[in-house]
Amino acid sequence: MKSIIDIFSPLKSDLITNNAVLYKTSLLKRDILSFLIIQNRGTIAELSQATKTSIPKINETINELITEGLVIDHGKILNGVGRKPNIYGLNPNCAYFLSVEVNRHNINIAIVNFVEEVVHIERDITFYLQNTPACFELLCNHIDTFIEKHANDRHKIVSIGLNITGRVDHITGNSYSYFNFHETPLRDVLTQRFGVPGYVENDTRAMAFGEYAKGVVENEKNILFINLDDGIGMGIIINGALYSGKSGFAGEFGHMPFLNNDIICHCGKKGCLETEASGVALTQQMKEALSAGISSSITEKVNTIDDIKLQHIISAAKNDDILAIELLSKAGEKIGKGIAILLNLFNPELVILGGKIATTESIILLPILSSINKFSLNLVNTDTSFKISTLGEEAGLIGSSLLMRNRLLDLS
Numbered sequence: 001m002k003s004i005i006d007i008f009s010p011l012k013s014d015l016i017t018n019n020a021v022l023y024k025t026s027l028l029k030r031d032i033l034s035f036l037i038i039q040n041r042g043t044i045a046e047l048s049q050a051t052k053t054s055i056p057k058i059n060e061t062i063n064e065l066i067t068e069g070l071v072i073d074h075g076k077i078l079n080g081v082g083r084k085p086n087i088y089g090l091n092p093n094c095a096y097f098l099s100v101e102v103n104r105h106n107i108n109i110a111i112v113n114f115v116e117e118v119v120h121i122e123r124d125i126t127f128y129l130q131n132t133p134a135c136f137e138l139l140c141n142h143i144d145t146f147i148e149k150h151a152n153d154r155h156k157i158v159s160i161g162l163n164i165t166g167r168v169d170h171i172t173g174n175s176y177s178y179f180n181f182h183e184t185p186l187r188d189v190l191t192q193r194f195g196v197p198g199y200v201e202n203d204t205r206a207m208a209f210g211e212y213a214k215g216v217v218e219n220e221k222n223i224l225f226i227n228l229d230d231g232i233g234m235g236i237i238i239n240g241a242l243y244s245g246k247s248g249f250a251g252e253f254g255h256m257p258f259l260n261n262d263i264i265c266h267c268g269k270k271g272c273l274e275t276e277a278s279g280v281a282l283t284q285q286m287k288e289a290l291s292a293g294i295s296s297s298i299t300e301k302v303n304t305i306d307d308i309k310l311q312h313i314i315s316a317a318k319n320d321d322i323l324a325i326e327l328l329s330k331a332g333e334k335i336g337k338g339i340a341i342l343l344n345l346f347n348p349e350l351v352i353l354g355g356k357i358a359t360t361e362s363i364i365l366l367p368i369l370s371s372i373n374k375f376s377l378n379l380v381n382t383d384t385s386f387k388i389s390t391l392g393e394e395a396g397l398i399g400s401s402l403l404m405r406n407r408l409l410d411l412s
Contacts, residue, residue: 028053028061030409033070033090037405041074041089062088070094090115096153097401098160098194100143101203102178104129104230104280105309107139108393109146111157112401116214120150123393129165131178140193159408160190161199161206161400165231168202169248170403175200199404202244203227203396204251207354207389208235209242210399215391220349224342225389226253228335228357228364230279230310234342242403254278256338273338277331279310279357285327286313296323310356317360328360329367336371343376343384354389361388 031051035042042050048058065071072091076084092115101108105128110121125142129135143160151157166177173187174180182189190198208225211217225235232254236243244250254274255267265272266280275281287305290296298316302308317324339351357364365388372381389395 025061025064028057029065029070032058032061032065034409036071036088036090037409041087043077043085043087045085047088092117093153093156095158096151096156097404098143098147098151098157098196099163099397099400099404100139100161101163101206101396101400102127102129102139102165103203104165107142108397109143110394110397110401111150112398114405116398116402118394118397120146121394121397122146129178131180133181136179143194157196159197159199159404160194161201161404162186162190163201163203163206163396163400165203165233167247167249167252168200168205170199170201170205170244171248173198173200174248197404197408199400199407201400201403202233202235202248202251204233205235205242205244206397206399206403207391207395208237208352208399209403210395210397211352211354211389211391212237212240212242212399213402214398215389215395216352216387217350220385222346222348223350223352224339224346224348225352225354226335226339226358227355228279228353229355232274232278232335236346253338253342256341258338258341259334273334277334277338279355282313282327282331282357283308283310286323289323289327294323297321298324314356314360317363325363328357328364331357332364332367333371335364336368337375339368340372340374340376340381343372343380347380348384350385350387352387352389354392354395358388359392 028051032047035047035050044055044058044062048055062071066073070091071088074087074089077087092113095114096119097112099110099112106124107127108123111119113119147154164175164178166175168175173185175186179186187198187200204225204227207227211225212223217223221240223237227233234251234253236251255265255269255272257269257271259271259273259276261275262270263275264270265275286298287308290299290305296316297319298308298312298321301312313324313327317328353365369386391398
C-alpha cells in the first residue's frame with residue numbers, strides 16, 4: 001500500500017519539472033482529503049462542488065485514493081428519496097502519528113490514527129527532564145520500547161511529534177530550552193533517529209490546538225488556553241489559527257513578572273507568576289506547610305514530605321483536604337489576576353483551563369473567576385466564556401497529531 005507520504009512528496013518535484021497533470025492530481029487528492037477531514041464524509045457530488053472539479057474527474061481520483069488505501073467507500077446513503085449516492089470517508093488506519101509529550105517528571109506517548117483517534121497510549125512513564133544527551137537518549141529508548149510494543153504496522157507511522165516545555169520554534173524545528181545541544185534542529189535529529197519526518201512543538205500550544213480542533217471549543221475562533229501544570233503556559237488561537245509569535249516564543253504567561261517577591265524563577269528572573277502559582281510552587285508550599293506542623297491527609301499517602309508531588313495535592317483537594325484547597329485557592333487568585341490582564345489585552349471569546357491543576361475544576365476555577373472580576377474590566381470579562389479542558393491528558397497528544405497531519409497536507 002502506498003503511504004500518504006508517497007502521495008504528497010512528488011508535489012513540489014512535479015511543479016518544478018512542469019508535470020502539470022501529476023501536480024494537479026496531487027493537489028486534487030490533497031483537497032479531497034482536506035474536505036473529508038473537515039466534513040468527515042462526503043459524496044461525489046459534494047466533493048465536486050467543494051473542489052470545483054468535474055464529477056468524472058472526482059470519480060477517477062476517489063478510485064485512486066481507494067486503491068491507495070487512503071479513502072474508503074461507506075456504501076449508499078440510506079435516507080432520502082431517489083437514487084442513493086455512495087458516501088466516502090477517510091481510512092482511519094491509512095496512516096498513524098506517533099505523539100510524545102515530555103513533562104518535567106513524566107512522559108506520555110500515543111499512536112493516533114488518521115482521524116484523530118488514540119489507538120495506543122501510555123501515560124505517566126517515569127522520566128525526569130534534564131537538558132543532557134543522556135536524558136535525550138533515555139527518551140528515545142522509551143519511544144523505541146513503545147513502538148516495539150504497540151506499533152504492529154510500523155511502516156504506517158508517517159511522522160513523530162515531540163511536545164516539550166519551553167521555547168520552541170516549530171518552523172525551524174529548534175527547541176531552545178531542552179535538547180538544544182545538537183548541531184542540527186531537534187526536529188531533524190528525531191527524523192534521523194526514527195526514520196520518519198519529525199515535528200517539534202511547545203507542549204501548551206499542542207494542547208491548545210488539540211482542544212480547539214477536538215475538545216471543548218464550539219464555534220469560537222479567538223481563544224486562550226491556559227496550561228496549569230508544573231509550570232504555567234498559554235496557547236493562543238487567533239481567527240482559528242495557532243499563534244506562535246516571531247520565533248515561537250509567544251505564550252510565556254507563567255513568566256509575567258507581576259508578583260512582588262524575591263523568589264528566583266527557573267527562567268532566572270524574579271516575580272514570575274510561576275514562582276507562587278505553578279505546580280512546582282504549590283508542591284514547595286505544601287512541603288513547607290507540613291514541615292511547619294500544619295496537618296493534611298497527604299501525610300498518609302507518602303513516606304516522607306520530600307516524596308510529595310503535585311498529583312498528591314490535586315488528589316487531596318478533590319477529597320476535601322483543607323490545606324490543599326487553601327493553597328490552590330491562593331494560587332487561583334494570582335492566576336486570575338494574570339488572566340484579567342490577558343482579557344484586557346486580547347478580549348478573547350473563550351478561555352480554556354487545562355493541565356493537571358485544572359482537573360480540580362471548581363476548586364481552582366472559582367478563585368480564578370473571583371480574581372478576574374476584581375481585576376479586569378467588567379465589560380471585558382463578561383464578554384468571555386470560561387471552560388475546563390475536556391481532552392485532559394490527551395489534548396497535547398491529539399493536538400500534535402493534528403499539527404503533523406496539517407503539515408503533511410501543506411505544500412509550504
